[in-house]
Structure formats: structure tokens, C-alpha cells
Amino acid sequence: MTALPQERRVVTAIPGPKSQELQARRTAVVAQGVGSTLPVFVARAGGGVIEDVDGNRLIDFGSGIAVTSVGASAEAVVRKASAQLADFTHTCFMVTPYEGYVAVAEALAELTPGDHAKKSALFNSGAEAVENAVKIARAYTKRQAVVVFDHGYHGRTNLTMALTAKNMPYKHGFGPFAPEVYRVPVAYGYRWPTGAENAGPEAAAQAIDQISKQVGAENVAAVIIEPVLGEGGFIEPAKGFLPAIREFASDNGIVFVADEIQSGFCRTGQWFACEDEGIVPDLITTAKGIAGGLPLSAVTGRAEIMDAAHSGGLGGTYGGNPVACAGALGAIETMKELDLNARAKDIEAVMKSRLAAMAEKFDVIGDVRGRGAMIAIELVKDRETKEPNPAATAALAKACHQEGLLVLTCGTYGNVLRFLPPLVIGEDLLNEGLDIIEQAFTRV
Template sequence: MSQPVQQRILKTAIPGPESAKLHQRRTKAFSESFGVTLPVFIESAGGGILVDVDGNHLIDLASGIAVTSVGASHPKVTEAVRKQVERFTHTGFLVTQYESAVQVAERLNALTPGDFEKQTGLFSTGAEAIENVVKISRTYTGRDAIVVLSHAYHGRTLLTMTMTAKNAPYKEGFGPFAPEVYRAPSPYPYRWSGHPDDIAQQAFDQLADQITTQIGAHNVAAIIMEPIQGEGGVIVPPAGYLAKVAEFARENGIVFVADEIQAGLGRTGDMFAVNHEGVVPDLITTAKALAGGLPLSAVTGRADIMSAVPAGGLGGTYSGNPVACAAAVAALDALVEEDLPGRARRIEAIAKPRLQALAGEGSHIGEVRGRGAMLAMEFVEPGTKIPDAAAAKQVANHANSNGVLTLTAGTYGNVIRLLPPLVIGEDLLTDALDVIEAGVGTLA
């Protein structure tokens, strides 16, 4: 199937009549507990465009929450999936084996930071990868405690929602939560006072003091951090912070884990976000962009840590599904061969100055931040740092209704994050920024 025309086209209101009909069916048949950003139904997608059932061409600045980095129908991915489906769809890698799973592991072992011997385990979802990184770390260290940060997001399972910071909608009413999960303050430069170097030191000192005095470093199995906090509001830690935490972990026999499920695989302008800080984690989790839209996740890291769990202790029915693995081999090839991290840097070069020009004195935009194709605007009441979720929602609604799909985020719900496919055309990106700029102009 050919890629859709790479142009924003509005044939109806958004959502259109056919989407509205399907949404009525969805409301009756599907659990209302699942939210939706924009109630349109997609018929085809590719590059930077989503085509809905009414024929509208929407510019995609969401990538299925940073999943379709190579586009929603990259030719290499779709062809690899087609060939694999014709051969077989599943055998269970714990029952019989297939080469594509080994190929994914080999590629991740080579791409992830660190020149030590590595091994990889494959799973299905990001939350499952985090669950398993906890299991691996606890087995390796013989310790129980897990340390995460405020503003963190790690998933929706019992353990991972415990590790996630934001209460509603992720945790409200779902307790009691998993034990032995501790939360340290996250450096949030926009909302902390002082020079970035001082903020990095203050945040590290608080984490180290909390671990030492309240938990006991000898009880901590792992410190798990997103190098850039996505759902928390695309919060970029001050330079040096991650390196300080990683060194502290090494000194105390604690496994340092980089949760790169959203930020990894080219999204920030490097293959992994930790590379910007020169930090080498013991273990690293990937998912989202890994298989070009198919469910696949991974834990990769030091071979001695990865092999600490006895045989049979890790796995799952769909872990390393062969169709997802075929897609992942193709997606990883595309990321490297087409230099998509470089495309992410180009997206930042185009978009960030445009967004920054909308901020400033008297603006509802308090800060523009992020790296590569992981960018955000934080909305506040003008002249203050008081979160303004209503303003973020108004601008997002303007963009969505004018054919530019955006996502809101942030602990306070006041952030619009931009996560376009790394293959988006520059003309499309410019058009999308024009719409966002007009949306900001609607704020009183």
C-alpha cells in the first residue's frame, strides 16, 4: 500500500460524521474506562499523516505516543511483517525458537551504550519490561527496595503504577500498591530555583540522603529513571544529575536503570537519551519505537546482571513474538540506515525556535523544552509559574480540530508535548507549527 499524500487536508469537521458514527458504536461496545485524545477513526497512515474514515489528512505530532518513529507504515516494516505472517505468527519463544528474536537482541546489544558484554530479554509492553527489570535487579542484588523519581511514569500494572508518580488517572482507586517502592525528588529545572548546576547537586543530595537515611543503600536493588520524563511533562534533568546518580549507584552496588521506553531509539537526536549525558546504565529498557507499532519491549544490559535470574524465571506467552521481532529488525535497520536520530535533530532545529518565540513576558507559555523530536510547551498563568491546564487544553483542542494531532501531558496537565514521527516532512512540520502558533494566539 502506498503512503498517504503528505499534506494536511480537511474535508469535514474534526471529528467527521463517519468517525462520529463509529464513536457511538465504540461508546456502547467498549469500556468507558479507556480514554481517547481525539475521537477520530483512522483508515490509513504513513509518514507524518493519519487519514481518517472521513478522508481528512491529519498531521501526526503524537506517533501513537512515540511509537511510530519510522512512520505508521514504513515499507521495510510492513514488508517484513507480511513475510513473517505468511511463514508463521507464533510458536512461543520459550517453546521453540526463531532467528528474528536473536537478531533483535544482537542489534540492541550493539546499539545500547557500554562496551561490556551484554544480553537482552524480550517482552511485550513497556510496563512488562519495567516489571522484569525489577525482577532482574532484585535477583542480582538480593535486595528489595526500588527507587524512582517524582513526576515519573513507568506503566499501569500494579508494580509500575506504584512506580508512576501521578495519581489521577493512573492510580486513583487502584490501591493498595506494591511494597518497597520509594520516591525521591526529581529535578525540574523550570520549577526549581537556582543555576542548573546547583539544581543538579541539590536533587542528587536529596536522593542520596533519602536512600542513605530512610531506606539504607544496602537495601536498594535498583534506581530506575527516565533520562527525560515524558508523561511527567518532557522534563529534562540538569546536566550532570544523571551522572551523579549513576556513580552513586555504582559505589553502593545498586543497579542503575535507564527507562528509555519513550525517549530511546532516536527520539531525542541520539540513539538513546542517556548518550547526551555520557551515562552508561547497567540496564536499559526499550519498547514503543522498537517494533514500528507492534507490541515488543526489551531489557538490555550487563550480561552478568541479565543472567542472574535462573532459567525459566523470565518470559511470557507473547514475549518476543515473531511478527513483532520481524518488524523490530526492519525498524532498527531504518533507524540506523536513514539516520533518524539526525532527522530528530533537524526537527528540533525547525520546531524549537518557533515554539520559543511564542514564550516570553506576558505569554501563557512559561517554558519550551526537550530534545530532538521530544519537545514540549508548559502553559502557565501569564507572569507566574501557576500551571494553566485550561490553556494547554484550549491550544491542543484548536490544533486537533484543525487537523494537527497533539498530546497533553505533565503532572499538572499543563503541558503540550510534540512527538512527531522522525520521518515527518519539513513542510508538514512547518504547517503544524503554524496551526499551533494560531492556537496560542487564541489565548486571552
């Protein structure tokens, strides 16, 4: 898959001297608002490894936030994107179109849930995809209200900040936000007051009741939900919740939008996470894993809904850039050839058994959850009260980083360690990464 040796190697402090020099240059010219989880500067990456400018090789449990699912230098992505780069870099699809955009739309029609006629529009980022899904839903329904859920994350543009639940760091100080956005409960099983077994039906009833009373179902253009909530803490809505919301949307002419930006493209062991409970969305938004690291996103959905926007109403200069489209076709080819859905399930089996064993040993682990290669542990001060433990989460992440394992945190309360290894990671690297996590628990 990659020429980069697939082994961890720590030869300097992390970050090392060359990374520290680059960090000083960065501080002088890059805006402070742009953060970094771990300031090691990357020289090469591929498979399950990131190599920095100091020659350290880190095990990658982040995939650039679920982007490089096929690895950060997948052969088919590099080959197809390079060939396209040599032919032309850009014409703007809205000026003179090209086949790659059409081929990606055809692939999305084939892969996304449901056998109805589908169409797509391509953009650059996940936030753009969500924003355009709202535009399309409003054009189709002639309604304005948009319903979103607790712990949801949908992006950093003005409208998607309004859709996002968490204030810090995403919204703080950046208002005013777009109007006609309404937030309702989600079935967060681990923290549901009456227990996880009741969360699905009770949360659905509460959400539907709030929408009906406070907004009016007849005013709602779209409900937007991540089938596995990403930044909010890798929350899988309790069983029954998504089907109930889907049914409510269908009964009331509301466009049901599945935001699969973090959970899509084999990440959860299925092409799309909403397939787990047989949900067929009206619109589905994708990005991250779609193109092997090149900037591309999409809205795909029922042809009659997608066609509701007037000609010229959707687009953007770079939307569906030809090089990114070539990368996407290479990424999808890799996912099929290597059966990365099966690989994701293998990763889940290894990670969950190891993490469950750690939960037996370490009381700080309150919950182990997730699907496929989208796995998380929620850390608490006390298992009875479930009080969040963000300090332990930060300390564990730091301990892992020092040993050459890149991990990410997330969660509304900042107390979730999330694991998003590339789906092509080797079994030995995966287990070595889990060894490092276990040792970090022992030390912290």
C-alpha cells in the same frame, strides 16, 4: 516512504460523521476507562499524516505516543513483518525458539550504551519491561527496595503503578500497590526553588540523602529513571543529576535502570537519551519506538545481571513475538538507512526556534524544552509564579485538533503540550503544524 499523500486536508468537522458513528458503536462495547485523545477513527497512516474514515488528513505530532518514529506504515517494517506473517505467526520462544528474537537481541547489544557483554529478554509492553527489570535487579542484588523519582512514569501494571508518580489517571482507586518502592526528588530545572542552575547538584544531594537515611543504600536493588521524563512533562533532569545518581548506584552495588521506553530509538537525536551525559546504565528498558508500531519491549543489560534470574524465571507467552521481532528489525534498518538521529536533531532545530519565537509573543508559554523530536512547552498563568495553566493547555490542544493537527498533552500538572512527530515527517508538514500551533495561541 508511504503512498499516503503528505498533506493536511480537513473536509468535515473533526470528528466527522463516520467517526461519530463509530464512536457511538465504541461507547456501547468498549470500557469507559479506555480513553482517547481525539476520537477520529483512523483509516490509513504514514509519514507525518493520519487519514480518518471521513477522509480528513491530520498532521501527526503524536506518533502514537512516540511509537511510530519511522512512520505508521514504514516500508521495511511492513515488508519484514508481512514475510514473517506468511511463514508463522507464533510458536512461543519458550517452547520452540526462532532467529528473529536472537537477531533483535543482537541489535540491542550493538545499539545500547556501553561496550560490556550484554544480553536481552523480550516482552510485549513497556510496563512489562520495567517490571522484569525489577525482577532481574532483585535476583542479582538479593535486595528488595526500588527507588524512583518525582514526575516519573513507568506503566499501568500493579508494580509499575507503584513506581509511577502521578495519581490521576494512572493510580487513582487502583490500590493497594506493591511495597518497597521509594520516591525521591528529581532535578526539574524549570521548577527548582533555587533556580535551574542549582537543580542538578541540589536535587542529586537531596535524593541521595533521602535514600541513605530512609531506605539504606545497602537495601536498594535498583534505581529507575527516565533520562528524559515523559508523561511527567518532558523534563530533562538538570545537568549533573544523572551522573551523580549513576555514581551513587555504582558505589553502592545498586542496579541503575534507564527507562528509555519513550525516549529511546533516535527520539532525542541519539539512539538513547542517556548517552547525552555519557550514562552507561546497567539495565535499559525499551518499547514504543522499537518495532514501528508492533507490540514489543525489551530489557537489555550487563550479561551477568541479566543472567541472575533462574531459567524459566523470565518470559511470557507472546514475549518477543516473531512478527513483532521482524517489525523491529525493519524499524532499526529504517533508522540507520535514513539516519533518523540526524533527522530528530533537524526537527529540534526547527521546532525550538519557532517555539522560542512564540514564547516571545505569548506570555502563557513558561518554558520550551526537550531534545530531538521530543519537544514540549509548559504553559503557565503567570511567568513569575509559574502557576500551571492546564485550562489553556486543553484549549490549545482542542484548537489544534479542530484544524487537523494532532497534539498530545502531559505533565504532572496537566499543563504541558508535547510534540512527538514521526522522525520521517516532511519539513513542510512540520512547519505547517507549527503555524497551526501559533494560530491557536493567537485565538486562545
